[in-house]
Amino acid sequence: MRQHEENALAVARFLEDHPEVDRVYYPGLPTHPSTSSPRARCAASRDGLLHPQGGTEAAYAAMKSVKLFHLAESLGGVESLLTHPATMTHAAIPREQREARGVTDGLMRLSVGIEDADDLIADLEDAISPG
Template sequence: AGDDLYGGTYRLFDKVLPRTGGLDFTYADTTDAASVEEALRPETRLLWIETPTNPMLTLSDIAKLSEMAHERGAVVAVDNTFASPYFQNPLALGADIVVHSTTKYMGGHSDVVGGAVATSNEEFHEEVKFYQNAAGAVPGAFDAWIVLRGLKTLAVRMRQHEENALAVAEFLQDHPEVETVHYPGLPGHPQHELAKRQMSGFSGMVSFTLEGGAEAAYAAVQKTRVFHFAESLGGVESLITHPATMTHAAIPREQREARGVTDGLMRLSVGIEDKDDLIADLDGAIRAG
């Protein structure tokens, strides 16, 4: 698995599955094919890729890593939550399994909790379907209806998320109190060219680091009025999150800071509101902090 994982995935892989399922995980920098190749062992059965990652917005080359894993007999699963199926199709790039938190972009309105597993492999489909039935991981009818309703507006929502996120990212990269900005749609992003190859758009997630560190971050989240201070993402409303104390609090400080998740890092789920309102809100909060 990648070493830049969502905190909840890390807890599952590091704390739960080794104990309950006897599984052993090796972590590698999935942005570097050589690192992944070194980490793949003869007994490796699954390569787990999260791209773009939460919250650093780093990308992995799905096609290259899928080919490498398949040569060694491993199955490839991709967490596609940040991109959404509108902007990225991992199955078409060689992955075997795709997972989504339907709570996020697919539902799109912050009113449902759910997940989805997709595959084009009939054998995997039957295995997942059997396990779902046996384990009871079946969504309620109304929850399923909520997600299906969200899918009807997925395309128009994702286009607006992307437009607003790019505007916000461009504003932040020129802000005097912002140290770094992470958004695949910026030409300065180290994997911008990869994003253009394997994604049809750059989605609506942005992260940035404030010059003032933790103190500035804590102050800023108390001052936003359009951005709500909350942990989720992918809804029509804009959210601001402090990963170090929220989504990635379970990851040891040294480990998360090595991946860029410092106390000054903020994560934005950019909604579909007026982009000028979003920019003004962030500017006021950062300067007030």
């Protein structure tokens, strides 16, 4: 769990500062609105959500480009996973309701595993950077 938490925070910090990412939702970041609450601190070791610049097209391109993150709905293993909630976990919810709750086509969910954090960050850098 320690490695999972360290990696998740490193990835979240990288994504938060990346020019191709609009928004990162991760309770372990100081910029998260709930960071000071005990519940958020407990949740800090969990998944993170991000909106890449370019919305849906950028999200799809990133999902096709990652090499270490596996595209999967299961978020319970030690390997790093990437989920596209709009077409996977939340696909049955009508678009209007999904989007009202912030689950847009450009949203991606990461579950950061125990692989080397620098390798995970490099994989995401390659996947979300233009060109």
